[in-house]
Amino acid sequence: MLKYFLSLVTLLSVQYSIGQVVINELDADTPSTDTMEIIELKSTTPNFSLNGYVLVLFNGSTSGGDSSYFALDLDGFTTDVNGILLIGSNEVAPVPEFILFDNTIQNGTDAVAIYLGNDTDFPDGTLATTTNLIDALVYDTNDPDDTVLQGLLDVTMQINEGQNGNQSTESIQRRNDGTYEVKAPTPGANNDGSGVQFNGIAFSTTADEFNEGDSIDITFTTQTNVTSELNFDFTLANSTFNTTDYTGSTSVTIPTGQNSAIRTIQVTDDMNDEGDEIMKITFGAIPSGYNRLNDNKEIRIIDNDFTVAPWGTPLSPTFGNVTNTVPAGYYDSLDGLADAALVQAVQDIIADPVTVRAQTYADVIDILKEADQSPLNSNQVWLLYTEQQRRKIDFQSSGGSSVGLWNREHTYPRSRGGFNDIEADDIADGRDIFFPTRADSLRHANSDAHGLRATDGPENSTRGNKDYGEYSGPTGTQGSWQGDVARCIFFLTIRYNGLEVVNGDPANNTVGQLGDLATLLTWHRNDPPDDYEMNRNNVVYTWQFNRNPFIDQPDLAEYIWGNQVGNTWMNTLSIEESEFSNIEVFPNPVREKLFIKGLESRSVLNLYSVEGRRVYSTAFESETEIALNTLRSGVYILKITAQGKNFVRRLVIE
Structure with a gap:
């Protein structure tokens, strides 16, 4: 009899303990940007341990399917002297015991519930249930009732945070009798004003x-x-x-x-x-x-000790100041090829499964801080599209407002490419830890730094997944990014099977196709690779062990999509050869006349297109000026030979 009595007392004690935690207050929509959201729990006894409890949020929308989207294990948390535990956004005062990211709590029709259990019991997408349920609140902000969600949680009433017309300034609060009212928030305090005042x-x-x-x-x-x-x-x-x-x-x-x-x-x-x-x-x-x-x-x-690079920004480009670090013979396998064979040979280089590495999407943040570093300030990045600098520390690390922040822009939008990340991509594990990859590894396009750029957060949203041409950048900018974007797209479509660049705007935003090819070719021709882009190519190579060939060899685009389709590619000229230390060639870019100084003997100048065709040749003595206004605009290779030595530079004719 005594044993039975003790067992009954123990059972009643457990049931009493289970029943003494409730949802005391909820503010899902404060203010409209949702930076002051709260969930407040209350125990009937002060300083109550919440070990063994879990807080779960359910999404009642059509897409949410009355299933979980967030679970917080409450092990280690204890209510305060008033029996309160405050959970909320970083801007809430007093400071919550657990900080939520801004805009975590769905505005409704949704639910918040307390269960016995662990967060692992409620992976995202878990249907609402009454199993081990302690308390639940189904709420909305002027939305229709979700009777299905109410039934799943055995709740008879759905509470409207906006019932007074002030959903962004009021919260749902539990009365002492278990009913609810909507009034001004009282985070961290008893809803009736009683209790210990801090x-x-x-x-x-x-x-x-x-x-x-x-x-x-x-x-x-x-x-x-x-x-x-x-x-x-x-x-x-x-x-x-x-x-x-x-x-x-x-x-x-x-x-x-x-x-x-x-x-x-x-x-x-x-x-x-x-x-x-x-x-x-x-x-x-x-x-x-x-x-x-x-x-x-x-x-x-x-930090006032930043450094300035010896090359220009895309707005004030320089050429020839950054050494191309392409390995010797990197593109030799392309010689003598045309059409599909040329395309395949390019892919064999840049998607070589033996050498090429794929990094995580989190690693891309560090890659962009290095690759997109502003030439004007080593502590800032240069932003695509908006053509401005932004501090590296102003990276958008979470959801919410992106104003004043920068983030990672997929030049080939994810939704258009059909690639996405996996859980392992959320870990920044450094340069020397990587995934093996090949041409069919389309998922790796999501984190390929040759196709990702540092971009202003709001402008990234404005760009969306539009085709280029349909999107041509912010009004008032100079388009200094356009050639860069074209070469990003050209790279990705050759690097990964399943991606194309096509003419026009593909109907219904067809996955695997992006336009407009004609626009991108024009951008590529009018905005040739500069020092900033060459440095970027060099940096990404140290992470991924592949290069963007359309930066190293711009005319390749003509042989694959442009005016040289069908012709045989030949690349016989190295642009790295330079045996002079005192020669000056200026200006670069050049419009009409090129000036050469520093030579005192008979010299020969040859000018080549990037694929190696000689388009101009002349001999001269000592200093000279050469008229180049008869040549079309574009990128050329200038080679001067004197006394058995060679001087080679990339030259841009405007």
Whole structure:
């Protein structure tokens, strides 16, 4: 009898424990950009451990299928003295115990639920269920009722966050009797205003960006004057920013009867180009009775020791300053070929499964920081389409607003190419860890740096998956990117089986086809490869072990798609040969006259098209000027021979 009684007590205790966690408040749509979303849980007893519980979000839309899209394992979390656990976006005050990415919570018709279990019990796409269900809230923002979702969760009512017409400024809150009301949010506090009241503490700076060598005043402020001396610490370290990058105390004391204190941090000017960094102000342990109104504030520290490259931007291009690092004989197998045989030979080089490497989509971030580095500032990237610089640290690392940030642009849009990433692509594992790849590895087009460029976030969205020609860049820009894009597309369509570049705009955005070929050929001819693009080709080669042949050998495009189709390709001229140190050839690009200085003996000048055909020849003595206005615009190879030595340079005629 005693054993039975003890078992009954144990069972009742377990059931009571299971039933004492509920969804106390939900704000799915605050504000319209969803940067202040919250989910608040409440236990009937304070300081209650949530080990063994999991929070699950369900998508009630047609595409969501009343299935899970997010699961948070609550092991390790404990409610506070008021029985509350706050989960929310980074802008929420007080600071949530778990930070959600902006725009995580669907606006409705959807649901949030608490279960006994683990996050692994609810992989994305798990149908809503009552098995092990503790509490659930089905909600919307002026949407029709989802009776199916209600039935799956055994919920009889769907609560509308927008029922008062203020869905972006109000939240759904549980009353003490278990019903719900919609009113102004009360994150981190009892909905009826009862319970322990915390003294909130926040910090601020005069700016969000400082230069090396600056002093930064950090002001700490409590909502009300402290009744006894308040002591706490904070940290500034973040990634590469550490204690060598600043001096100053990170301990704070707010005296009794006051509500603020200031700490001054001196940023070190170390004369080293470490790149722009982000300092993060983070509270240490906060004494009982206080809560954080903000935290983890990021401050940009701008490095003034950046370097400038000896070549120009795409807006002010230079030619011949960057050495082509193509290996000797890299393109020799193309000689004597035409049409399909030439195409196949190009693919055999750039998709060679023995040598070519595929990196992860996460690795591409590091590749672009190196390959798309701005010639004007080594701590910035040069953006495709918008023709501007942006700091490398301003990469868009999550969803939400992309204004002021840069991200990875697929020049051949993913939806048009039919390629996507896998879970392993989310790991940046460095240059020396890679996937084997071949011409049929279409998935690897998703992370091929020859086809990806650093791009302004909003402009990337504007470009969408349009064909080129249909999309011709932002109004007012100079189109300095157009030839670069053409050569990206040419590369991808040869590198990967299943991709084509075609004339016109393919109907219904046909997967595997992208237009417009005629537009891209014109762009390729009018905007030849410059030093910026050659440097980019060199950098990507160090990661992928393949090159873009349409940068190294621009006329290849004519033999595959243009005005030389059917003719035999010959590449007999190396553009790397140079045995003179004092010769000057200018200007480059040239319009009418080319000037040559630094030679004092009889010399011979030969001018070749890029595929090796001689189109001009002349002999001269010492310094001279040569009229080239009879030649068509394009890229040529200039070769000067004197005293048995050769000087070879790429020459652009405008």
